[in-house]
Amino acid sequence: MYAATFWSRAFPRSLFAIISISTTNMTNSNPSMSVEEGAARLRRHPKYWLDDGSLVVRTQDDLFKVHRTLLQRHSQVISSLAERVSQDESSLMDGCPTLHVPQELGVESTDFEMLLEHLYHDFPLGLDAPLSRVAAILRVSSKRQLDFPLLHRLARRELEHMVPSDPTAFYEVKHPDSMLILAVDYDVHTIQKALFYTVATHANLQHDEPESAIPGFNAPQVVESVDPDLANQFKLSPELTKRCQRLLDDLVGHFTPVLFTVATAGHMTCTDIFAEQWMPLVIQPALENSGLCRPLETLQTIIDLDWEAQGLCGECVRAKREEWREEQRAVWERLDGWLGLTSEK
Incomplete structure (x- = not known):
């Protein structure tokens, strides 16, 4: 597959120093990194850091404070991961449990952002969606990543709609x-x-x-x-x-x-x-x-x-x-x- 940067959109991000005991857990993938170094490289998402959010989700070095029930109701993977951290007081950040999406799932922050844009109806997936958005949601909603079955089926249908079914249309499609x-x-x-x-x-x-x-x-x-x-x-x-x-x-x-x-x-x-x-x-x-x-x-x-x-x-x-x-x-x-x-x- 293409590298994630192929689909990524550049957008400004504000950097915040996050001093929390949960940072220790977040930097355990690199034991040589200090807590301060780990905190400095994490970024609160400029849009999806919601004041009334109930769950902090980390993908790569990005933090999203969102509504736990919204994600859990659509994804068994999110529900399972959230249950593991809900009783862990050391994972709290801004009063919310912090869910670190496992690196082996391959979830890119830009893909997760587009998933949230659909779930929060900011940019719902539709017939006018560009290929980059359809591809991002197709990946992040798949079983190999966060497993949002209904959304994955929608992304598949949108991809199908981009390709003519008439053999005389000659498939003048982009990319x-x-x-x-x-x-x-x-x-x-x-x-x-x-x-x-x-x-x-x-x-x-x-x-x-x-x-x-x-x-x-x-x-x-x-x-x-x-x-x-x-x-x-x-x-x-x-x-x-x-x-x-x-x-x-x-x-x-x-x-x-x-x-x-x-x-x-x-x-x-x-x-x-x-x-x-x-x-x-x-x-x-x-x-x-x-x-x-x-x-x-x-x-x-x-x-x-x-x-x-x-x-x-x-x-x-x-x-x-x-x-x-x-x-x-x-x-x-x-x-x-x-x-x-x-x-x-």
């Missing part, structure tokens, strides 16, 4: 690699296919060249262009990169004979027009614009061409467009098998 990482890490299977397709077809990965497109047809040697800025922005683990590489090989292997096979029509006159125009109108543009690696987009381009203006009859154009749409659907369905997602649904 598809970040979304793919989240979808895989948290088993959001419904959007993995779209995200794998988007990343695999836009990440400037090398792909296997088919030995021949179709018998007796020599394809022009044209190097497909890519947008280096788009490709270089993707950051994936080696394992996800391998999966995207394998998917791209499957896509190219499947689509090459489709692209290089000149279309035929019900009428000979229309077939002759395809034979004359297939190279300049279909193959050449596809090779110049990475179309071989992007079958869904290339098929849509073929569908949208003004074939009537080339002299084809309306009957043949309608029939061929339906064939190309069917090929789009076939590619979309094959993605499940290529990615091994069928058994995961």
Whole structure:
């Protein structure tokens, strides 16, 4: 996953010297640190240090004074941790028990802040939430961290809503690699296919060249262009990169004979027009614009061409467009098998 700083927002924090016997407990992760040093590095959150709060929660070096019942009612993890400190007078800070979220849970202060923003209705998670907020709440509400089940389901739904389900939408989403990482890490299977397709077809990965497109047809040697800025922005683990590489090989292997096979029509006159125009109108543009690696987009381009203006009859154009749409659907369905997602649904 991305480092927490990828999602973090910079905001000013006030520093307070906190002199309390509970500080001894808070610095026990570093025995060589003095009480004064431990106190100086802790920060009361400038917003979520509530005067009427009943529980102090520490994540990393940040302190949040919030309402205990609000957190406990949604999280069994918080409830269990709070019970352990409720009877410990040495953990009191500002009159409240202090709960130190275990470091091994990996809870980031910025993620916990966004969770509180939702719980206190300052910035509730909704359809207009940016990916950074959805990702933060997805992480902190998961079972591997603080386990807020209802909120985690909401975050999953919001992530799903960010990815179109229509295979002809071509998934023009921002940060598809970040979304793919989240979808895989948290088993959001419904959007993995779209995200794998988007990343695999836009990440400037090398792909296997088919030995021949179709018998007796020599394809022009044209190097497909890519947008280096788009490709270089993707950051994936080696394992996800391998999966995207394998998917791209499957896509190219499947689509090459489709692209290089000149279309035929019900009428000979229309077939002759395809034979004359297939190279300049279909193959050449596809090779110049990475179309071989992007079958869904290339098929849509073929569908949208003004074939009537080339002299084809309306009957043949309608029939061929339906064939190309069917090929789009076939590619979309094959993605499940290529990615091994069928058994995961």
